[in-house]
Amino acid sequence: MYTNxxxxxxxxxIGLAACSGNTKLVEKIPEPAPYGVLPAERQLRWQELESYVxxxxxxxxxxxxEWGYGDADxxxxxxxxxxxxxxxxxxxxxxxxxxxxxxxxxxxxxLWPTKTTSYNISKSPWKNGGGDMVKEFETATRKMGxxxxxxxxxxxxxxxxxxxxxxxxxxxxxxxxxYSNYGQLFITWFDGANGGDGYYGGAREKRNIDRTTYYGWDxxxxxxxxxxxxxxxFNDMGDVRWVGNEEGHAAETSWATFTPQPLxxxxxxxxxxxxxxLSPEGTRNGEFWKPAECDVPxxxxxxxxxxxxxxVKTPAQLFDLxxxxxxxxxxxxxxxxxxxxxxxxxxxxxxxxxxGALLKETFATNLASKAELKVSNIRGNAASKFGPKMLVDxxxxxxxxxxxxxxxxxxxxxxxxxxxxxxxxxRENIKLGQRIERIAIxxxxxxxxxELATATSIGANRLVRLPFFVTAKxxxxxxxxxxxxxxxxDLAVFKEPDQLPxxxxxxxxxxxxxxxxxxxxxxxxxxxxxxxGAALHAFDNDPSTIWHTxxxxxxxxxxxxxxxxxxxxxxxxxxFTYLPRVGGSWGVVGQYEWQVSVDGKSWSTAATGExxxxxxxxxxxxxxxxxxxxxxxxxxxGKSSVEDNYxxxxxxGAL
Ligand code: FUL
Numbered sequence: 196m197y198t199n200x201x202x203x204x205x206x207x208x209i210g211l212a213a214c215s216g217n218t219k220l221v222e223k224i225p226e227p228a229p230y231g232v233l234p235a236e237r238q239l240r241w242q243e244l245e246s247y248v249x250x251x252x253x254x255x256x257x258x259x260x261e262w263g264y265g266d267a268d269x270x271x272x273x274x275x276x277x278x279x280x281x282x283x284x285x286x287x288x289x290x291x292x293x294x295x296x297x298x299x300x301x302x303x304x305x306l307w308p309t310k311t312t313s314y315n316i317s318k319s320p321w322k323n324g325g326g327d328m329v330k331e332f333e334t335a336t337r338k339m340g341x342x343x344x345x346x347x348x349x350x351x352x353x354x355x356x357x358x359x360x361x362x363x364x365x366x367x368x369x370x371x372x373x374y375s376n377y378g379q380l381f382i383t384w385f386d387g388a389n390g391g392d393g394y395y396g397g398a399r400e401k402r403n404i405d406r407t408t409y410y411g412w413d414x415x416x417x418x419x420x421x422x423x424x425x426x427x428x429f430n431d432m433g434d435v436r437w438v439g440n441e442e443g444h445a446a447e448t449s450w451a452t453f454t455p456q457p458l459x460x461x462x463x464x465x466x467x468x469x470x471x472x473l474s475p476e477g478t479r480n481g482e483f484w485k486p487a488e489c490d491v492p493x494x495x496x497x498x499x500x501x502x503x504x505x506x507v508k509t510p511a512q513l514f515d516l517x518x519x520x521x522x523x524x525x526x527x528x529x530x531x532x533x534x535x536x537x538x539x540x541x542x543x544x545x546x547x548x549x550x551g552a553l554l555k556e557t558f559a560t561n562l563a564s565k566a567e568l569k570v571s572n573i574r575g576n577a578a579s580k581f582g583p584k585m586l587v588d589x590x591x592x593x594x595x596x597x598x599x600x601x602x603x604x605x606x607x608x609x610x611x612x613x614x615x616x617x618x619x620x621x622r623e624n625i626k627l628g629q630r631i632e633r634i635a636i637x638x639x640x641x642x643x644x645x646e647l648a649t650a651t652s653i654g655a656n657r658l659v660r661l662p663f664f665v666t667a668k669x670x671x672x673x674x675x676x677x678x679x680x681x682x683x684x685d686l687a688v689f690k691e692p693d694q695l696p697x698x699x700x701x702x703x704x705x706x707x708x709x710x711x712x713x714x715x716x717x718x719x720x721x722x723x724x725x726x727x728g729a730a731l732h733a734f735d736n737d738p739s740t741i742w743h744t745x746x747x748x749x750x751x752x753x754x755x756x757x758x759x760x761x762x763x764x765x766x767x768x769x770x771f772t773y774l775p776r777v778g779g780s781w782g783v784v785g786q787y788e789w790q791v792s793v794d795g796k797s798w799s800t801a802a803t804g805e806x807x808x809x810x811x812x813x814x815x816x817x818x819x820x821x822x823x824x825x826x827x828x829x830x831x832x833g834k835s836s837v838e839d840n841y842x843x844x845x846x847x848g849a850l
Contacts, residue, residue, distance in 0.1 A: 224575035247293030262807030263302025265352030265394035277537025289547035303353030344382035355396025387467030439474030443491025452481030492530030522658030713763030782843025
């Protein structure tokens with residue numbers, strides 16, 4: 196039952212608020228004191244954007260890889276029909292408010308005519324070497340009313356002097372060029388992947404750097420502040436933290452504040468080197484205001500691969516991710532990958548435009564603005580300044596506030612006719628910090644209150660999406676836990692469409708996977724040390740079971756490790772696949788080799804290379820062969836693992 200106490204206090208408040216017409220008195224009622232660390236102006240602007248895209252398009256696109264080694268010939272970068280506005284328009288249709296261009300990825304190829312390295316766009320045949328792709332993206336982005344940002348990879352697998360101070364100087368110069376010639380940026384994005392093997396001007400070697408000291412980040416951050424004061428720094432040591440996965444979701448509880456924790460055995464946390472498992476949730480009362488950004492590619496990988504044309508995320512999947520990122524106070528950063536023409540594939544365009552239409556339709560009508568709003572307490576009874584109408588005025592910084600002594604309160608919404616909904620949005624005025632820890636949402640059914648949901652970590656934006664529709668005349672929000680009084684800026688109620696849109700490519704299958712029912716295990720390295728049958732998990736069609744070379748009771752068997760499989764008869768193979776384990780990166784293969792044989796006696800190498808970015812983005816790896824190969828047996832060799840420990844595989848397969 197709706198408590199008498201609540202009705203009583205509402206009555207009093209309405210009465211008092213009505214009497215508080217004296218504007219002078221109202222003005223005197225002070226704002227609540229801020230709580231904890233607060234966002235900077237640039238972070239407020241970033242928070243308001245909510246979602247933006249990240250475009251990867253470099254010679255790596257033409258190599259069909261996820262990480263270029265730094266040795267691709269610049270002549271390979273020759274898009275036949277590049278059109279930045281086609282890409283920007285598709286992003287805008289998806290409702291995205293900004294675009295970040297990867298101006299230089301790990302392969303080191305600069306998309307602008309930089310003075311810092313000859314490995315740049317001027318050496319490509321595109322526009323006879325006279326083009327500037329960063330400029331073209333910037334112009335198209337601004338034309339569509341979106342904001343522009345840049346990603347310039349700290350790791351450079353081409354630069355001969357990578358690892359020495361000479362490179363750091365060149366890197367800073369690259370940033371200076373980008374910050375000086377492409378207008379006001381909303382973000383500057385620094386990736387954590389750093390150091391490792393690369394071409395390095397022909398040295399082809401592994402170069403490790405000390406992540407805590409090598410880049411001298413403080414000097415670089417000062418440069419950002421000086422040249423681009425409005426830009427947020429995406430980096431765990433900057434203004435916006437990486438959410439810790441590339442799947443596009445924050446944790447259910449996700450705080451805007453964060454204290455990066457050094458890894459065990461280290462004294463300081465550094466970009467690319469901290470306890471990332473704490474990032475999805477952040478830190479309650481953390482040392483810094485450092486909200487999360489959820490980055491996730493529209494396709495499985497960040498770069499375009501023709502074999503992923505039918506694996507574009509659907510509008511319904513994007514909608515779900517929107518609630519798990521934007522709806523948890525984070526930003527959604529969606530990866531777009533132009534194809535070799537320099538355009539987005541039709542499937543990507545279709546998905547983005549249907550997703551955008553879905554968002555528009557869902558958030559078109561705020562049902563709360565049609566309800567009568569009552570609250571259990573108003574700060575100083577100053578309804579005109581801190582009253583409930585501030586909740587529905589579409590201003591993120593005007594707010595309903597309670598008295599200093601009141602940290603638990605209720606909002607009641609009443610409609611004349613029943614309304615149907617499934618989404619509740621609640622926002623705090625984050626200029627006063629992230630205050631609220633927990634709320635509950637109830638509806639009244641025949642006069643009885645029923646709890647529908649609870650939510651934590653409110654902050655800048657919290658969307659509660661119920662998995663069912665509710666039809667009711669009364670809705671109640673109970674603020675259950677907050678260390679201080681409340682400052683809520685926004686309360687909204689929406690209904691998503693009854694039917695989410697489908698897409699034309701949804702039912703199509705990826706290239707045919709070979710049936711594995713006749714596959715047999717021939718041999719596995721370190722066999723005597725593994726439990727019998729353990730290796731069968733590599734091809735049992737069950738992604739939740741794994742083959743791994745770590746015998747719990749005995750020892751960890753380090754790479755290289757191999758497994759030999761008989762496919763039961765001669766097959767024509769165009770690609771091999773490796774699915775890493777889910778949950779954890781132990782044993783996940785870095786360097787691989789596949790050998791093939793017709794008779795099981797004479798062998799040849801079919802493919803060898805690295806699974807780029809597999810640690811951050813552990814998706815199925817499809818290794819296409821230069822030409823289809825006939826074979827009956829294959830040998831998979833895990834030559835190294837990303838954690839330098841042992842080898843594991845959830846599934847091996849062939850197409
Ligand atoms: C990662 C990089 O290693 C990927 O290649 C990609 O650029 C992604 C957005 O960040 O960490």
